Amino acid sequence: QSALTQPRSVSGSPGQSVTISCTGTTSDVGGYNYVSWYRQHPGKAPKLIIYDVTKRPSGVPDRFSGSKSGNTASLTISGLQAEDEADYYCCSYAGSYTNVVFGGGTKLTVL
Amino acid sequence: EVHLVESGGGLVQPGGSLRLSCAASGFTFSNYAMSWVRQAPGKGLEWVSAIGGSGAITYYTDSVKGRFIISRDNSKNTLYLQMNSLRAEDTAVYYCAKPLYYFDSWGQGTLVTVSS
Numbered sequence: 179q180s181a182l183t184q185p186r187s188v189s190g191s192p193g194q195s196v197t198i199s200c201t202g203t204t205s206d207v208g209g210y211n212y213v214s215w216y217r218q219h220p221g222k223a224p225k226l227i228i229y230d231v232t233k234r235p236s237g238v239p240d241r242f243s244g245s246k247s248g249n250t251a252s253l254t255i256s257g258l259q260a261e262d263e264a265d266y267y268c269c270s271y272a273g274s275y276t277n278v279v280f281g282g283g284t285k286l287t288v289l
Numbered sequence: 290e291v292h293l294v295e296s297g298g299g300l301v302q303p304g305g306s307l308r309l310s311c312a313a314s315g316f317t318f319s320n321y322a323m324s325w326v327r328q329a330p331g332k333g334l335e336w337v338s339a340i341g342g343s344g345a346i347t348y349y350t351d352s353v354k355g356r357f358i359i360s361r362d363n364s365k366n367t368l369y370l371q372m373n374s375l376r377a378e379d380t381a382v383y384y385c386a387k388p389l390y391y392f393d394s395w396g397q398g399t400l401v402t403v404s405s
Contacts, residue, residue, distance in 0.1 A: 214391035216334070223384060223395040224334065235393055267334050271390045277348045278390060283333040 181206065181279035182268055189287040195256040198284045200268030201249060206279055208249035212271035215244060215253045218283075219264045228253060255286070263288040291315040291394040293385050298399030305375050305403070311368040311385030311396055319343070319363040322389035325370050327381035328398075335381075338370065339389050352378075375403045 183201040190196040200207065200215075207213055213231045216224035226235050228244035231251065241257045251270070255262055268281040297309040311323070324339040338359040339348040347359050358371040368385050380403045386392035 212390045216392070223397055224392070225395070226391060226393045229391040229393070269334070269336075269391065274348075277339055277350075278336045280334045280336065 181272070182270060182281035184266075184268060184281040184284045186282075187285045187287065189289055190255075190258045191289045192258050192260065194258050195254060196258060196286065198253045198255075198266055198268075198286070200251040200253070200270075200281050202251075202270055202272075202279070203249055206270040206272040206276075207246065207251050209273075210271045211246070212278075213244065213246060213251040214269045215242075216267045216269065217262075217264045218267065224267065258288050260288050262286060291387065293387065293394055293396035295383065295385050295396040295399040298383065298401045300402045300404065301375055302405050303376060303403055306371070306373045307375065307401060309370040309372065309383055309385075309399060309401070311370075313366045313368065313385075313387075316387070316394075318361075318366040321387050323361065323368045324386045324389060324392065325359065325368075325383055326386050326392065326395075327379075327383045327401075329378075329381040332381075337383070340368070372401070375401075377403050379403050 211231050215228040218224040227242050231246045232244045243254045266284045272279045292314045294312045325337040340359045344361045356374045360369045382398040384398045385396045387394045
């Protein structure tokens with residue numbers, strides 16, 4: 179069982195928006211503004227798409243956005259494209275002893 | 290451009306040892322903490338260990354404490370993970386990643402299989 183809870187799967191049609199949730203506790207998501215999100219295509223390494231809850235690395239399109247409310251963080255992908263079909267993982271800092279914890283991952287299907 | 294290349298994975302028997310390496314380039318290696326993250330076959334990501342830029346501070350997830358040792362050689366721009374007393378549940382692709390609280394660069398991963 180992963181430390182952070184994500185839905186197993188979400189789906190959407192091209193051009194639509196989808197939101198993936200990531201629920202933790204006051205010891206991780208709710209306690210720090212250090213939530214990050216990763217996209218992973220099959221057989222590939224993960225790629226950072228959001229860090230520090232809302233920031234996008236250079237090169238990541240503004241179709242990707244992050245937010246947080248209480249113990250739940252969210253990743254929203256607007257204008258869905260076929261290439262967005264992948265697994266998505268959230269990650270949160272959880273203090274100096276634990277360092278970071280990941281969610282179990284969400285499979286996004288573009289219909 | 291940041292480049293991370295892992296090596297050293299393979300098949301090892303339970304109780305055995307393996308040392309992973311991660312060669313880094315494209316950034317000032319000694320300025321950054323580095324981490325190891327693993328992914329068991331068909332499963333999610335799991336943070337394993339991290340080390341500060343100087344190598345003085347190290348962090349481990351509970352399941353590998355006392356068995357794994359992370360280290361680095363800043364003169365060689367290389368990160369290491371010494372894995373001892375390996376168990377079947379350590380079977381995974383091991384990625385090196387930069388830096389610590391989030392991971393903006395990843396290697397391609399190296400597969401470690403623990404099986405008799």
